[in-house]
Amino acid sequence: MIDTEFNDLVTKRVQALNVLVSAAANTANSDDYGDMLGALRLSELAAQQARNAIIREARAAGDPWEDIALALGCTTHNARTRFGNAH
DSSP states (O other), X not given: OOHHHHHHHHHHHHHXXXXXXXXXXXXXXXXXXXXXXXXXXXXXXXXXXXXXXXXXXXXXXXXXXXXXXXXXXXXXXXXHHHHTTOO
């Protein structure tokens, strides 16, 4: 993989994790339950994006599906089926 493509994957991971941290902080710092729930939903979406970005990055770095599945707590087949086209 070309270094710029890998760097793009790293950038996407960092951005997703930054959104996750920000949303989590907004959840913790709000006094309004509706705002908390909205921030929590954003946290959930950001966590999904971060997970997908990390999986794409791991695959680009050559990590096998077996290692990714172990980290996710699922079978290799399940990981490949569910995240093989992570977007």
